Amino acid sequence: MTEHHIKLPDGSIEKTTTTLNLGPTHPATHGVFQNILELDGERIVSAEQTVGYIHRAFEKIAERRPLYQITPLTDRLNYCSAPINNLGWHLTCEKLLGIKTPKRVDYLRVIIMELARISDHLICNSIVGVDAGAYTGFLYVMQYRELIYEIYEEICGARLTTNIGRIGGFERNFNDIVFQKLEKFLREYPGVLKEFQNLFERNRIFMERTMGTGAISAERALNYGFTGPNLRAAGVDYDVRIQTPYSSYEDFDFIIPIGTTGDNYDRWLVRNQEMWQSLRLIEQAYQKVQEFKGAEAEVYHADVPEYYLPPKEDVYTKMEAMIWHFKIVYGEVNMPAGEVYFSVEGANGELGFYLISDGGRAPYRLHFRRPCFIYYQAYEELTKGSMLSDAIITMSSLNLIAGEMDA
Amino acid sequence: MLTNDLVKQKLIGKFPKEVTNFGEPYGMLTFEAPKELNLKVLNFLYDDELLKFRFLTDLCAVHYPDQKGRELAVVYHLHNLQDNIRVCFKVLTDINQPDIYTATGLFSSANWMERETYDFFGVNFVGHPNLKRILNVDEMDYFPLRKEYPLEDQVRIDKDDQMFGRG
Numbered sequence: 001m002t003e004h005h006i007k008l009p010d011g012s013i014e015k016t017t018t019t020l021n022l023g024p025t026h027p028a029t030h031g032v033f034q035n036i037l038e039l040d041g042e043r044i045v046s047a048e049q050t051v052g053y054i055h056r057a058f059e060k061i062a063e064r065r066p067l068y069q070i071t072p073l074t075d076r077l078n079y080c081s082a083p084i085n086n087l088g089w090h091l092t093c094e095k096l097l098g099i100k101t102p103k104r105v106d107y108l109r110v111i112i113m114e115l116a117r118i119s120d121h122l123i124c125n126s127i128v129g130v131d132a133g134a135y136t137g138f139l140y141v142m143q144y145r146e147l148i149y150e151i152y153e154e155i156c157g158a159r160l161t162t163n164i165g166r167i168g169g170f171e172r173n174f175n176d177i178v179f180q181k182l183e184k185f186l187r188e189y190p191g192v193l194k195e196f197q198n199l200f201e202r203n204r205i206f207m208e209r210t211m212g213t214g215a216i217s218a219e220r221a222l223n224y225g226f227t228g229p230n231l232r233a234a235g236v237d238y239d240v241r242i243q244t245p246y247s248s249y250e251d252f253d254f255i256i257p258i259g260t261t262g263d264n265y266d267r268w269l270v271r272n273q274e275m276w277q278s279l280r281l282i283e284q285a286y287q288k289v290q291e292f293k294g295a296e297a298e299v300y301h302a303d304v305p306e307y308y309l310p311p312k313e314d315v316y317t318k319m320e321a322m323i324w325h326f327k328i329v330y331g332e333v334n335m336p337a338g339e340v341y342f343s344v345e346g347a348n349g350e351l352g353f354y355l356i357s358d359g360g361r362a363p364y365r366l367h368f369r370r371p372c373f374i375y376y377q378a379y380e381e382l383t384k385g386s387m388l389s390d391a392i393i394t395m396s397s398l399n400l401i402a403g404e405m406d407a
Numbered sequence: 408m409l410t411n412d413l414v415k416q417k418l419i420g421k422f423p424k425e426v427t428n429f430g431e432p433y434g435m436l437t438f439e440a441p442k443e444l445n446l447k448v449l450n451f452l453y454d455d456e457l458l459k460f461r462f463l464t465d466l467c468a469v470h471y472p473d474q475k476g477r478e479l480a481v482v483y484h485l486h487n488l489q490d491n492i493r494v495c496f497k498v499l500t501d502i503n504q505p506d507i508y509t510a511t512g513l514f515s516s517a518n519w520m521e522r523e524t525y526d527f528f529g530v531n532f533v534g535h536p537n538l539k540r541i542l543n544v545d546e547m548d549y550f551p552l553r554k555e556y557p558l559e560d561q562v563r564i565d566k567d568d569q570m571f572g573r574g
Contacts, residue, residue: 052542059527060551064558095433222462222488225516236488243491339432341465341484341495352465354484367467369484377519406542 017045020388024053029395030127031402035379042387047380051373055406062366066331067093068167068307070366075161077370078404081120081347082162083112083152088344091246092353093167096340097307104292104299105169106248110285111182112155112164113247113344114278118189119148120347121229121271121278124399128268129200131393132209137199144192147185154178168308169301179286186283193279197272207265214382214394215263224381225374228349230398233270234262240345252284264390264397271399306333331361348372348399372398373405409457409490411436417458421451428497437495445481445498446508452485452494453513460485460494463510466520468528470502470553478502481530483510500530502553509535527552 023034034050058073065073074085087109094101101109122145126138149159154177156164165171200206216226221234231238239256241249257273259266292299301308305324314321327333337359343352349371358364375398382398383391414436418426426448428439440448452460465484472478477499486493500507509532510517521532522541529550532538540547549556 052540055542057551060556060558064561220515223515225463225514225520238488243488339437339495341433341435341493343464350464352484354465354467354482356469365469367465369465373519373523374516377516 016040022392024050031400031405033376033400033402033405035391035395037388037391039388042389044383044386044388044391047383047391049376049379051376051402051405053406054402058407059366059368062363064362066328066333066361067335067363068328070363071165072161072163074368075163076403077368077407078120078346078348078351078372078401079160080123080401081116082160083116083164084120084344084346085351086162086164087113087247088342088346088351089353090165090167091344092340092342092355093307095342096338096355096357097167097304097335099168099302099304099307101169101247101302102299103248104289104296105301107251107285107288108170108174108300109165109247110249110252111282111289112152114281114285115148115151115185117347118275118278119145120399121275124348124396125200125268125271126196127396128210128264128393129206131396132206134199134203134206137196140199141192141196144185144189147181147189151178151181151185154181166301166308168304173298173300182282182286186279186286190279193272193275200268201272209390210264210268210393210397212261213264213386213390214267214397215261216378216382217262220378220381221262224378226349226378227371227375228346228399229270229274230262230267230349230375232256233259233266235260240343240350244343246342246344251288252281254281254284264393267397334359334361343369346371348401348404349375368407370404370407372400373407376400376405409487409492411492411494414458414492414494417455418448418451422448435493435495437497439497439499442481442498442500442507445496446510446513448496449483449485449510449513452496458487459489460487462486462488463514463516463520464493466510466517466524468524468530468552470528472554474499476501479505479528479530481507481524502529505530506533507531508533509538511535526550529553 018039020037020039022037023029024032032053036048038045062070062073071086071089074089075082077085122141126141129137152162153159155174156162216234218234218236221231235258237256237258254277257270259270309328310321310324315325335357337357339356341354343350351371352369354367355363356365382394411431415429425444426438426440430437452458464486467482469480479500479502481498483496498507507530509521521535524530525538526540526543527550
C-alpha cells in the first residue's frame with residue numbers, strides 16, 4: 001500500500017508522471033518547436049513533438065515564381081548556412097536547364113559552400129557546449145563566424161539571408177577584399193579551431209555529459225532517414241559530395257570523418273573534424289582559383305543570357321542585353337518541361353530539391369527534402385529513458401533548424 | 408554493379424504487367440505501379456539481394472487535376488547507398504478515394520513525410536500510426552497544395568494596405 005503525501009481531490013485521476021511543455025519558445029530549444037515531454041522525475045517517459053510554428057508555405061509560393069525568385073525562399077530554410085541552400089537551388093536549376101558552369105565558378109562555389117558549412121557547424125558545436133554548461137567556446141568562435149559573414153557581405157551584400165549566386169554563376173566577381181578576408185580566415189582560423197577543440201574534446205565534464213547520450217545505431221539512423229553528420233556519427237560514410245559529386249567536388253582531396261556510436265559526443269567530433277576538412281577544401285579551392293590567369297580569372301558565370309541578367313550598363317546601351325533583361329524580368333522565359341531531383345550535402349544533411357516543370361515560367365511543383373524535418377522524428381527514440389538535461393543536449397546536437405523543418 | 412537497366416529488368420521480371428511507365432529523366436529511373444501494389448513493390452525493392460533500396464530519401468505528392476481518376480501522385484525517392492543508385496517510384500490515385508498503404512512499417516522516416524503529404528494533399532495513408540496534420544493547424548479543413556487553391560491574386564486591391572504596414 002503506497003502512501004500519498006499529496007492528497008488529490010476526490011474523483012481526480014492519479015498521475016505519477018509530470019507533463020512538461022518544452023517550447024515552443026523555450027530558451028533551450030533554439031528555435032520554434034515544441035516538445036511535450038512526459039517525465040517521471042527527471043527521466044523522460046515519452047516525447048511528442050509539434051512542429052510547424054513557422055511554416056510559410058514555400059512550396060506553394062514557389063509555384064508562381066520564376067526560378068530566380070525562388071532563391072530568396074531557400075535562404076530561409078537553413079538560415080545558419082543559407083549559401084548552401086542558395087547554391088543547391090542554382091545547381092538544381094542548372095541541372096534542369098542543362099547549363100554547364102565554368103570550373104572557376106565551381107571552385108568559387110566550393111569556397112562559399114564550405115565557409116557556410118564551417119559557420120553552421122560552429123554554431124551547432126558551440127551551442128552543444130553552451131547546453132553542457134560551457135559558454136566560453138560559443139563566445140570565442142563568434143568572431144570568426146562574423147568574418148565568414150563579412151565575406152558573404154562582400155560578395156552579395158547580405159549576411160544571413162544571402163541570396164548568393166545566380167543561375168549559371170555569381171552575380172559579380174569576387175573582389176580583392178573577399179580574397180584578403182579569406183586569406184585572413186585561412187591564416188587565423190586553424191588556431192582558433194584548435195583552441196575551440198581543446199576546450200571540449202578531452203574535457204572531462206563535456207565528455208561525461210555527451211558520451212552515451214542520444215545514441216542511435218547505424219541501422220536505426222538509416223531507417224529514420226538520417227543524413228549528414230548525424231548519420232556519419234553513427235558510422236555510415238554517406239556524403240553527397242563523394243557519392244554524387246556536384247560543383248567539381250571530385251577535383252578535391254578530402255576525407256569523410258565518421259563516428260562509431262552515434263551519440264552526442266560522436267556527433268560533436270564528426271562536426272569538428274568536418275570543419276578541418278572544410279578548411280582543407282577551401283585552401284585547395286582557393287589555390288585552384290588563383291591558378292586562373294588573364295581572361296579566365298575574370299570568369300564568374302556561364303554564358304546563359306536566357307537566365308542570367310546582363311550587366312546594367314549593357315541594358316542601357318546594347319539592344320540584345322535590353323531584350324534579355326526584359327524577357328527575364330517580365331518572366332517570358334519558359335523553362336523546359338521535366339522532372340529533376342537534385343541534392344547537395346547541406347550542413348545538417350542531404351538537402352534535396354524535387355522540381356517538376358510543365359514548361360511554364362514557374363515550377364509545377366517544388367518539394368524540398370529538408371534533412372532535419374526527416375530526422376527530428378527520431379527524437380523520441382533518442383531521448384526515451386534519458387534525463388531531461390541530456391535531452392536538451394541531444395536536441396542541439398542534432399542541429400535542428402526550425403526554418404528548415406517547417407519550410 | 409547495379410545499373411538502371413538491371414533494376415528495370417528485375418522489376419519487369421517480378422511485376423511483368425504491373426510496373427509500367429519506365430522513364431529516365433535526367434538519369435533517374437522512374438516507374439509507376441498501381442496503388443494497391445505500392446507496398447509489394449517497395450518491399451521487393453527493399454528485400455531483393457541485388458536491389459537493396461533501403462533508404463527512403465523523400466516522399467511527397469503531386470496534384471494533376473487534369474488526369475481524371477489519377478489526380479494524385481505519391482512519389483517515393485529511394486536510394487541504394489551501396490551502389491549509389493536512386494530511383495523514383497510513383498503511385499497514382501483517384502482524388503476522391505486517396506487511400507494508399509503506409510510505408511511506415513518499412514521506413515520509420517516515412518512517418519512524418521506521410522503526415523506532411525496528408526497535410527498538404529489529403530492522401531489517406533491506410534495503417535499510418537498517427538495520421539494527423541503536421542505543419543498546418545489542426546482545424547484546417549482543406550488541403551492547401553492541391554491545385555484548386557490558387558495563390559492570392561497579386562494585383563488585388565481590396566486589401567487595406569495600412570494593415571500590412573505599407574499604407
